Amino acid sequence: MLEIKNLHARIAEDGTEILNGIDLVVKPGEVHAIMGPNGSGKSTLSYVLSGKDDYEVTEGDILFNGESILELGPDERAAAGFFLAFQYPIEIPGVATMTFLKAAINAQRKARGESEITTPDFMRLVKETSAKLNISSDMLKRPLNVGFSGGEKKRNEIMQMALLQPKLCILDETDSGLDIDALKVVSEGVNALRSPDRAFIVITHYQRLLDHIVPDVVHVLSKGRIVKTGGPELALELEKNGYADFVDVAA
Ligand SMILES: Nc1ncnc2c1ncn2[C@@H]1O[C@H](COP(=O)(O)OP(=O)(O)OP(=O)(O)O)[C@@H](O)[C@H]1O
Ligand SMILES: [Mg+2]
Numbered sequence: 573m574l575e576i577k578n579l580h581a582r583i584a585e586d587g588t589e590i591l592n593g594i595d596l597v598v599k600p601g602e603v604h605a606i607m608g609p610n611g612s613g614k615s616t617l618s619y620v621l622s623g624k625d626d627y628e629v630t631e632g633d634i635l636f637n638g639e640s641i642l643e644l645g646p647d648e649r650a651a652a653g654f655f656l657a658f659q660y661p662i663e664i665p666g667v668a669t670m671t672f673l674k675a676a677i678n679a680q681r682k683a684r685g686e687s688e689i690t691t692p693d694f695m696r697l698v699k700e701t702s703a704k705l706n707i708s709s710d711m712l713k714r715p716l717n718v719g720f721s722g723g724e725k726k727r728n729e730i731m732q733m734a735l736l737q738p739k740l741c742i743l744d745e746t747d748s749g750l751d752i753d754a755l756k757v758v759s760e761g762v763n764a765l766r767s768p769d770r771a772f773i774v775i776t777h778y779q780r781l782l783d784h785i786v787p788d789v790v791h792v793l794s795k796g797r798i799v800k801t802g803g804p805e806l807a808l809e810l811e812k813n814g815y816a817d818f819v820d821v822a823a
Contacts, residue, residue: 576621577595581629590613593797601766602771602772618742618773620634623646623648636649655732663716664716677689698731704764716728726749741773744775747776792806
């Protein structure tokens, strides 16, 4: 499904190299967790995958179902089935959450040559999905993310994911700032979406999330490179011993 080959990327503005040769293969149905110290390039990897134009790929390739997506813009990648849940979801004053959700769904349908979702279908879909994620109708009436608490923003992101039914879901620290109940709600939301034709990349600092969303593969990123890959037990090991065994902390 996703094949990242020797990916090098830098910040467009000042040319700082952040990703230094990432190789990663994610197959349909798999959940990959990416862990790693602050500043190791985890969020950068998610931005580069989603096509954010602040970054430049200088070497390597990103293949989605066998084809390079490097020339595709963020909207085209979204239409192809990419979804990124941000570490820090942005607030958009003046745009009602419902309007945003409907526009997002329709933009993808349009890109795929499908007709727009009808209002009754949309209302039904949102009602079902928001109920599952404990999102109040009051929240849906407010402008997108404005005044949402940290945890509410994260739940809202998972709702977008559930509505858009993407093929590749990238979750950047979706667990940070969640209370214990919200963590469960979010994990259940993710687990409900797990399917043989959908894959997840879950970026997290805490093993705790991986108790709920059990990954197939765990990677450690350090200085823009994957330095260790293992199974779920790797996350447990990291929780106990930190990154010192895999990362040259002193440098
Ligand atoms: N637009 C930018 N301008 C300057 N530096 C940047 C920019 N984007 C990323 N960086 C730098 O790139 C490095 C990697 O950042 P990134 O956000 O990918 O780390 P991370 O692994 O997600 O960290 P965290 O665990 O703290 O979220 C950091 O040193 C960061 O300061
Ligand atoms: Mg980050």
